[in-house]
Amino acid sequence: MIPRQPYAPTPHSYVPNSMLSATINLDEEIKLTDTRAERDLQDSLAEIFSIIVTLDELEKAFLKDAIPEGDYTEICERSLKQYKSLVADETVSKAFVGLEEFKAEWDLEVPRATERIRIGMPSTTLATTSGPPPNSASNNGSGKNISGTLILEATQNFITFMDALKLGLLAKDQLHPLLTDVIQSVNKVTTQDFESRGKIIQWLIALNQMKISEELSEDQARELELDINSAYHGFKSTLE
Structure with a gap:
């Protein structure tokens, strides 16, 4: 019976390369990039x-x-x-x-x-609840008794976005930030659902998935304008 060796035997034909260790500096920093x-x-x-x-x-x-x-x-x-x-x-x-x-x-x-x-x-931007919106002193969900400043901000954001469409701004990087401002300002006024509110979210997702260089077609732009205009009137109805 051959006794087990404590390590793998080294072939007698193997001759260590004494120069190898001299060519490697373990203290040398390895650069992952050149420029x-x-x-x-x-x-x-x-x-x-x-x-x-x-x-x-x-x-x-x-x-x-x-x-x-x-x-x-x-x-x-x-x-x-x-x-x-x-x-x-x-x-x-x-x-x-x-x-x-x-x-x-x-x-x-x-x-x-x-x-x-x-x-x-x-996800908090997308959420809607039946309770009072944030930053409102007294609100039963109908949109009353809300800061006039918040209502004005939301109204201006709606108008700014629709003006951008009329001016022919159709690229993702032009429209997505403006539409984000719309939904965020709306959420400060009311968490109540209203006509075409869901359309704002759908268009935000659609714009977000576009490439930076992509633009809406004329048909898409007209559809978007109709949807946001409908959402604007729906938003105003919650304030009545």
């Missing part, structure tokens, strides 16, 4: 990775009531803005390709973040 542009790109992609993971954890925490609604909304809005700003860069966009491609490349399982990025706004 400033490459380094900036890697930093941007790393930031996107961090934002996606953060959004997923944020959604989990909010669903478990582990974070206040106000904090959730603030962090979510800021993260989404940072994400959109990063992927809007042409160089970053080419390397990023798309959310699904990025997730596959880095083996990311983030279903909640994926849905939040697809929608493009916090």
